[in-house]
Amino acid sequence: MSDVVAELAVDTSCEGDAKPAAQSPEKSAKQFSVYEATSEELIERSMAPIKKEFLCPPPSRAGKQNEAADVKAPQSGLVLEKKSKRQLKRERREKSAINLCPQIARTEDVNSCQYKEKCRFNHDIEAFKAQKPDDIEGQCPFVASGMKCAYGLSCRFFGTHKDIAGNSAGEENSEINFFNKDTQRLLWKNKMTFIKADAKLKSLGLLGHAKKSNAAEENNAEKTQNGANDAQSTDVAVDSAVSSEPLSEMIEDVEIPGPLETAEVRPMKKAKSEDKETSKPGDVNGGVKVEEETEKNGHSTSKSEVEDEDSIKIVETDASLKLHLREKKKLIDFRDKLYLAPLTTVGNLPFRRLCKVLGADVTCGEMAMCTNLLQGQASEWALLRRHSSEDMFGVQICGSFPDTVSRAVELIDRECTVDFIDINMGCPIDMVVNKSAGSALLNKPTRMKNIVEVSSSIVETPITIKVRTAFFEGKNRIDSLISDIGNWGATAVTIHGRSRQQRYSKSADWDYIYRCTKNASSNLQVIGNGDVYSYLDWNKHKSDCPELSSCMIARGALIKPWIFTEIKEQRHWDITSGERLNILKDFVRFGLQHWGSDTKGVETTRHFLLEWLSYTFRYIPVGLLDVIPQQINWRPPSYFGRDDLETLMMSESAGDWVRISELLLGKVPEGFTFAPKHKSNAYDRAENG
Structure with a gap:
């Protein structure tokens, strides 16, 4: 080597x-x-x-001249024009010799495939062996863990399979939260019911035409905020936006009043785009009738049913919804725990497993878009996968509207095993912000409140949120909201000490995080985030603000994941290249x-x-x-x-x-x-x- x-x-x-x-x-x-x-x-x-x-x-x-020539010369073989999705799909479907049928690869029997000649994969084992790349040095990762490799002939470590020849038992998969195919079909056909979410949305007037008045009020609040001349007037506008809510939003967990409005309910058309996230007045659960709860959903029997002119049944949720939000929440404690941030692309399950080995206490999956989850996209549900070593694990979701987010929360709570659900209200990516999600919600405090309140009231799983200091630089607003966030129903809030406009161009403002932490209610855990890169940074933030529950570690873990070891062992690890x-x-x-x-x-x-x-x-x-x-x-x-x-x-x-x-x-x-x-x-x- x-x-x-x-x-x-x-x-x-x-x-x-x-x-x-x-x-x-x-x-x-x-x-x-x-x-x-x-x-x-x-x-x-x-x-x-x-x-x-x-x-x-x-x-x-x-x-210097040679170096300048090297800089000007393009890096050949690294960046080329990408193939279209259609072209890649066509190539995958071609019956090339290298695409061996997975069933035949596992069994090494050409007659084991149930589709026979209709199978879109190759069944010629000898042709596959002739084109298969050479094995990679080392041992099959499944064999090394005492499992039987499910990839058989197609495994790039096939030569090491003889070490467990005859062992067909293997070890159970240590991953959970696999996407249920029946659930996916219901989502594809718009037949999934969201009884708890829709009942709460209805009680707050966030279904049907009531949403128009709520949207109008948000626009008025936003105009007031934009008309402010300085940061002080902006903060006043935020306070007025939060307090100037319709009466229906101030009443918590009210009884569902008789029939629905007479607004026409139409079936929702399938979204043209995966990422399109819209909400139309008059849509109730995508136009799908709310049916009786099935045994699969695992909910308790409803108390009463009422019918409107179109015979739409609305099931009132069980009595647990009437309890105070904090009385029915599962307990989760972030205090003094090393929290690995949800990281786009790199924060995948193998990386989280690695950070767990190196000392991380809390892990969170990559951010998933609520619209994609509700459309049944398998690639988005894969972000919710959990490994058995992640003993304190949460998922992060992102959405624009209370109905979209709350339905995704109910579905995740029903289908997955998680310890908490984090709602991202701080993502700075343009693609997310342009859909009025992520950091864009910082400009709509009323909508922030509605999202958290509805989501936290329909599930026992703790709801946390992640925010930035503000959308625009110099117009911080979380300090004016922090005292209310706990009353909305959130268990914890993570504050990234930068604005959306700032991105990562300056150091995180930890003084502002401390100020927000001291203003938070006693029932709300506050987690700081930004520029934690050594155990000294961790110690300083914890000593400067004892009220701070924990620090979230993001880029520091990407650059050196052994930062968790350094914090726990209180040392600077002069790690060698071999150890890396x-x-x-x-x-x-x-x-x-x-x-x-x-x-x-x-x-x-x-x-x-x-x-x-x-x-x-x-x-x-x-x-x-x-x-x-x-x-x-x-x-x-x-x-x-x-x-x-x-x-x-x-x-x-x-x-x-x-x-x-x-x-x-x-x-x-x-x-x-x-x-x-x-x-x-x-x-x-x-x-x-």
Whole structure:
């Protein structure tokens, strides 16, 4: 292994004209020199104070010209034009020799497939073996865990299956929250009932034409806020928006009054777009009749039924809805627990398993869009998958309207096993904000209240929310809402100390988080978020504000997931390159067990490994720093590591990330391309809510 690493690391060393591991920032007009500057001067410029012996020597004039030529030259083989979804689907359906029938791959019997010649996969075992890529070095991840590999002949570690020949029992899958096919069909046909959610929405006047008046009031409140001349008037407008609610919204858990309005109820058309999230007046549960509760739903018998002119049955929810919100909630305690943030793309199940091994206490799945869940999209439901090692696990959802979010909450509570449900009201991504979700809800406090109140009142699972300080920079508003959020029914709130407009361009405002925490009600747990990158950061926030329940760790865990170990052991871990490689091996093993050990699973694991490596290269080993700990916004000058593997791991080149993946998953396929999704090498553009 060491010989291979040494060979691959040649391009990243600092000798001669080779490209350094990390590019130095542009020099200022004063010709600032990192070789002569003190540590204090470097830190003032947000540069990492690397020990002088690890700095690359100044390049010669010829070296600079070669380096400039390298920068101008395109990175061949990394970014190519993507194929359309239709083209990819067509290629998958082609009966090529490499696409062996999964049933035949498991049994090695050509007669085992029930579809016979109608099967869209190949049944020629010999042709498949002739085109199958060589096995990858190492042991099958399922065999290593004492299980029988379900991928059989198609497994890229097939040669190691002989170790458990004759063992057909295997081990049960350690993942739960699989998407039920019957539930998916009901969602596809718009026949799923949401009895609790619709009853609560009806009691608050958020169904039918009552929604128009609520929307008009939100618009009036928004106009008032936009007309404010300064931050103080903006905060007053927020307070008035929260208090100026229709009478129906001030009454909590009222009885359902007789029949529905006479508004026409029409069947809801299937959404044209997966991500389209709309709500039309007059729609009741998508136009589907609320039927009697089935045994499958597992709800108790309803108290009474009333019928309107169209014979639509409305089932009044059980008496538990009449209890005070906090009296019927399950208890969950975030205090002093290490909380791994829900992370887009990289916060997948294998990465969460890895963080659990390294010391994380609380994990949360990637953000799922409510509209996609309610449309029965399997890819979105896969984000709710849970591993048995995640003993304190929640899911995060995002939606625009109370009806969409509350129905998704009821469905998740019915179909999945989770410890809490987090509603994202802080996601800064344009695609989410343009749908009036995520950070856009910060401009609509009345809608925030309705979403939390309805969702928390229909399930016993604790409801938490995640917010930013504000939508616009300089117009913070969470401090004016924090005292009411607990009364809405939320168990906890996570405050990211930045505005949506700010994104990640400045440091998180922890003083503002402390102020909000001290103003929160005693029944609301407050969790801080932003720039936690060492155990000293964790200790400081907890000591500066004892009322703070915990700190959520996001980018710090992406760059160095062993931060959880550092906090628990109260030390700066000068981790070696070999130890980091072992962590990558664990991720690959978890990934192959989750996505599969066949060719498709291997390449899916490789893709998510590369996405993660686009963050980890920013880690600077403790032994290379003059001042510790490293700050999350430090940019390093050109430097090299203590060995070839460490130098390779700190490279910002996507080509070097691919080389690291080849150490663990074998050679990439011909024509392989990769471009990081979140462009995290810009240091200030991370797309996590």
